[in-house]
Amino acid sequence: MSTSSDPGPTPACLSALAIDEWNAGETPSAMRAAHAAHIEDCAHCAARLAAATAEAEAFLQDAPTLAALREGLARPTPRGGAPGDHHAATVRRLPRIAAVTTAGLALAAAVMLMVRPRLPEDGTRTKGSARLGVYVKRDGRVKRAANGDVVHPGDTLRFTYTSQAPRHLSVWGDDGQGLTRYHPAPGAEVAQAEPGRDVPLDFGIELDGALGTEVFYGVFCQPRVTADAIRAALERTPPSPPRDCLLDVIRLPKEPAP
Amino acid sequence: MSLHAEGPAGVCTPHTVNMAAPDLDDFYRRYAPVAYRRARHLLGNEDDARELVHDVFASLLDRPEQFRGKSSLTTFMYSAVTHACLNRLRNQRNRARLLQQGMPEERESPQVRSAEALASLRSLLARMPEDLATVAIYYHGEGLTHDDIARILECSPRHVGNLVARVRHFIERQEAQP
Numbered sequence: 001m002s003t004s005s006d007p008g009p010t011p012a013c014l015s016a017l018a019i020d021e022w023n024a025g026e027t028p029s030a031m032r033a034a035h036a037a038h039i040e041d042c043a044h045c046a047a048r049l050a051a052a053t054a055e056a057e058a059f060l061q062d063a064p065t066l067a068a069l070r071e072g073l074a075r076p077t078p079r080g081g082a083p084g085d086h087h088a089a090t091v092r093r094l095p096r097i098a099a100v101t102t103a104g105l106a107l108a109a110a111v112m113l114m115v116r117p118r119l120p121e122d123g124t125r126t127k128g129s130a131r132l133g134v135y136v137k138r139d140g141r142v143k144r145a146a147n148g149d150v151v152h153p154g155d156t157l158r159f160t161y162t163s164q165a166p167r168h169l170s171v172w173g174d175d176g177q178g179l180t181r182y183h184p185a186p187g188a189e190v191a192q193a194e195p196g197r198d199v200p201l202d203f204g205i206e207l208d209g210a211l212g213t214e215v216f217y218g219v220f221c222q223p224r225v226t227a228d229a230i231r232a233a234l235e236r237t238p239p240s241p242p243r244d245c246l247l248d249v250i251r252l253p254k255e256p257a258p
Numbered sequence: 259m260s261l262h263a264e265g266p267a268g269v270c271t272p273h274t275v276n277m278a279a280p281d282l283d284d285f286y287r288r289y290a291p292v293a294y295r296r297a298r299h300l301l302g303n304e305d306d307a308r309e310l311v312h313d314v315f316a317s318l319l320d321r322p323e324q325f326r327g328k329s330s331l332t333t334f335m336y337s338a339v340t341h342a343c344l345n346r347l348r349n350q351r352n353r354a355r356l357l358q359q360g361m362p363e364e365r366e367s368p369q370v371r372s373a374e375a376l377a378s379l380r381s382l383l384a385r386m387p388e389d390l391a392t393v394a395i396y397y398h399g400e401g402l403t404h405d406d407i408a409r410i411l412e413c414s415p416r417h418v419g420n421l422v423a424r425v426r427h428f429i430e431r432q433e434a435q436p
Contacts, residue, residue: 015400015401015402015403015406016296016400016401016402017332017333017406017409017410018406020292020336021330021332024288024289024292024331024332026330026331026332028330028409052295055291055295056292059290059291059294059295060287060290
């Protein structure tokens, strides 16, 4: 439907292919000048270009990125009762794969995980320039989960982070029985998180049968902050980030599988 | 260099331009949104479209040589998505479901006069020879010009015109059947 600012198409308007090639910078040179002139004069095509750009951005925000998806969710194994692990879920440390060495490998992971992603945020999470992402594997399929999405016992979770600046990152979980630190691995005090978008973390979690809300905290600190200080901050009511840290929270209600 | 190379029998043939395989990561970010939009448009279903994008990029991963010899990655992606959509439409179960669901609301093509016409076209696609179905998608489904289609199929606009005429003839024959 045309709006008052979009007069609608004319026979001279660009085709869908021409729009896509224009956005991709692949307009054949012989057509470039004519297309540019048309776009400048045609509100309809200008609106289509803008819409295509916005739609592409929305898709990429929603769909997993290649770097984040270089490997599928690993089959979890028992964590082995680490101190302070009140969580009955099992955790597996994934082998740290060298940074993607080929784009093909990245694409492999992307296509393995790029299944029906959903919008990552619903407004209840702490906003900022760093955030946590989570993917859920169920019945062999993987999808991106949003805050508030229902999960089921036996689901496997995989986490990513997005940060615009280098920070120290820790990831914690609270299943109602106490805090568990999932990242960095036990024995490590801090973990550096380099800037990146949807960078995968090296652990997966298989959810146990206890129902309730699983809460996950991503704590991004620019100065180094001890684990004890972060724990203390998260145990406040409500949980809050330590000074000079950002906090992102994901809550996943765990309900019986249908 | 001509983008409209044509074989001796008038069939569509690939160009001879060699383009190095692109960085697949970048390729995904640049072209997956386009693939998704077209798949959603052609299939009329977001979930099917996402699965199709998955399949297309998985195929590219398996056979990256598909990139080579292409003059435009956009036209290459058009071709790959169209082929995948046709395969999906030919799937009996999906075809039946799509027909039951009706048509997507969004239509841009000036050639397409009504949703009913497109619904009929979609039901016909699964029965058309592949070369005709491909052209029908571009021409009737997306409103591309003969020149556009020729660039995607890597043949001459004249040959596209012949295919469009054959599509029309095919549709007329189908409609004439009781």
